Amino acid sequence: MRALLLSLLLGAAVLPALAAAPTDPPTPPVPSTTDGLIAQPWYRPHHLIGQVAGGQGMVTVGVGYTTLRGRLDVDVLTGYVPRKYSITPMGIFTGKATYSPWTLGLGASRWQVRPLSVGGLVNYTASRGMNASLDGKYPKGYYWWPARSRAGAFVGGRVAYELPTKANGQPRTASLYYELGTNDLYLVSLYSNIKALSVADILTLGIGVKVDL
Amino acid sequence: MSFLRVLCCSTVLLAGCTLLESNPNQTWAPPTAQHLTAQNLQRLRAHPKSPTDTVRFVFVGDSQRFYDETEDFVRSVNQQPGIDFVLVGGDISDFGLTRELRWVHRRLSGLRAPYLTVIGNHDQVGNGRAAYQQVYGPLNYSFRYGGTKFVCVDTNGRESGFRGRVPDVPWLRRELADTAGVRRTVVVSHVPPTDSDFDPQLIPAYTAAIGSSPQVVLHLAAHIHRYTAEQPYHDGVPYLTTYHMGKRRYLVLSVWGAGQFNLQTVSYGPAA
Numbered sequence: 001m002r003a004l005l006l007s008l009l010l011g012a013a014v015l016p017a018l019a020a021a022p023t024d025p026p027t028p029p030v031p032s033t034t035d036g037l038i039a040q041p042w043y044r045p046h047h048l049i050g051q052v053a054g055g056q057g058m059v060t061v062g063v064g065y066t067t068l069r070g071r072l073d074v075d076v077l078t079g080y081v082p083r084k085y086s087i088t089p090m091g092i093f094t095g096k097a098t099y100s101p102w103t104l105g106l107g108a109s110r111w112q113v114r115p116l117s118v119g120g121l122v123n124y125t126a127s128r129g130m131n132a133s134l135d136g137k138y139p140k141g142y143y144w145w146p147a148r149s150r151a152g153a154f155v156g157g158r159v160a161y162e163l164p165t166k167a168n169g170q171p172r173t174a175s176l177y178y179e180l181g182t183n184d185l186y187l188v189s190l191y192s193n194i195k196a197l198s199v200a201d202i203l204t205l206g207i208g209v210k211v212d213l
Numbered sequence: 214m215s216f217l218r219v220l221c222c223s224t225v226l227l228a229g230c231t232l233l234e235s236n237p238n239q240t241w242a243p244p245t246a247q248h249l250t251a252q253n254l255q256r257l258r259a260h261p262k263s264p265t266d267t268v269r270f271v272f273v274g275d276s277q278r279f280y281d282e283t284e285d286f287v288r289s290v291n292q293q294p295g296i297d298f299v300l301v302g303g304d305i306s307d308f309g310l311t312r313e314l315r316w317v318h319r320r321l322s323g324l325r326a327p328y329l330t331v332i333g334n335h336d337q338v339g340n341g342r343a344a345y346q347q348v349y350g351p352l353n354y355s356f357r358y359g360g361t362k363f364v365c366v367d368t369n370g371r372e373s374g375f376r377g378r379v380p381d382v383p384w385l386r387r388e389l390a391d392t393a394g395v396r397r398t399v400v401v402s403h404v405p406p407t408d409s410d411f412d413p414q415l416i417p418a419y420t421a422a423i424g425s426s427p428q429v430v431l432h433l434a435a436h437i438h439r440y441t442a443e444q445p446y447h448d449g450v451p452y453l454t455t456y457h458m459g460k461r462r463y464l465v466l467s468v469w470g471a472g473q474f475n476l477q478t479v480s481y482g483p484a485a
Binding site (some may be wrong): 045052053054055056057058079081085086087090093125127129130131134137138143145147148150173185186188189192193194195196197201203204205206207 | 229235240280320339340395
């Protein structure tokens with residue numbers, strides 16, 4: 001009796017599914033809103049960037065890509081520093097990766113916060129008047145660092161506002177971010193002067209906006 | 214608005230301007246850290262000397278990336294009696310960055326006596342020349358104190374590729390010839406002419422200009438990070454080099470009379 005009841009219950013559960021299966025149209029794949037894999041040509045950037053300072057230029061613009069479920073941004077930027085603050089104007093070309101493990105929604109609002117980002121960058125400063133440190137003027141090993149190429153690291157955060165979703169269902173945001181960082185030469189300076197220099201002495205601040213395309 | 218509030222606002226603003234750095238090679242410095250050569254010469258002239266007075270000064274070199282030691286240096290120099298000024302023989306920075314010059318200045322501004330500098334080769338890397346010009350002033354300059362003239366000259370020839378223009382020998386000749394009211398002259402540079410970083414084609418002209426000027430008492434340089442004293446050109450002019458900041462030693466020099474000088478070495482330890 002119990003066995004019969006069980007098979008009936010099972011049958012009741014399975015039968016409608018079996019019956020419905022042939023008539024259901026195949027469901028189209030839903031574009032993911034979380035995995036960051038965006039269905040568009042690979043070369044098309046995911047966002048535009050505008051930034052000031054942070055060692056990457058007085059005014060800096062760039063484009064970038066988002067991956068790893070929206071947690072990793074890989075950006076390329078071009079910055080400018082006018083002659084007033086240099087011997088000749090500087091053009092600064094930066095490659096940067098920013099990892100933000102957490103995104104917190106703010107209640108039912110369209111605001112999101114990424115409380116922590118960590119990142120790294122490398123850049124090259126082009127400026128005709130800058131004195132190169134590794135060229136033919138010097139014997140090999142005279143200076144150990146390149147004057148024009150820098151590596152940097154930073155921590156930061158980001159506040160984002162959700163924009164209307166794209167036609168393909170991709171979410172879009174406009175965000176404001178900051179980067180508190182330093183560079184290789186400042187770090188070397190701190191490392192050899194633990195008593196006299198503090199972390200605050202070697203910090204730089206960058207502030208920027210990112211808008212998803 | 215109270216004075217305190219203005220001060221507070223400007224401090225926050227200044228910190229913000231420093232933080233918001235466009236590039237480490239940028240040459241921006243706050244007004245208080247600009248034209249320090251002129252500022253310090255003004256301080257020096259506030260205590261005038263007669264031509265017959267002895268001039269007593271500290272000479273040290275290469276503060277580059279020795280911030281810990283620079284603090285101890287300031288403590289030691291401030292205990293020396295009768296120091297008229299401090300002379301830093303170049304390589305103030307290590308990477309030619311404005312922020313480094315400001316880190317050094319923050320410490321050297323604690324000296325009771327004014328301090329003056331000559332540019333070093335490390336100060337010319339990247340945008341270093343412009344950074345030095347903004348923070349300190351001209352790369353070649355001279356000043357008189359009492360009856361002594363100090364001629365500070367950029368001798369970092371390798372930094373301009375040994376193209377026969379650094380040091381500026383015609384400028385040096387003019388400075389050495391202008392001796393009205395001068396009893397003795399001290400030439401100060403970073404790279405000594407005996408070093409391989411001095412433009413070889415200019416050594417004869419440079420040393421001849423100095424050797425043929427009867428007023429020259431001493432040639433002072435740094436760069437090689439140790440004390441040396443010799444007369445390499447057999448012209449009666451002693452060429453001295455001084456310790457680098459990391460050595461925790463410096464020279465105290467006194468010059469007087471027609472060409473007399475006295476030299477002392479001071480050693481100092483780290484702060485207890």
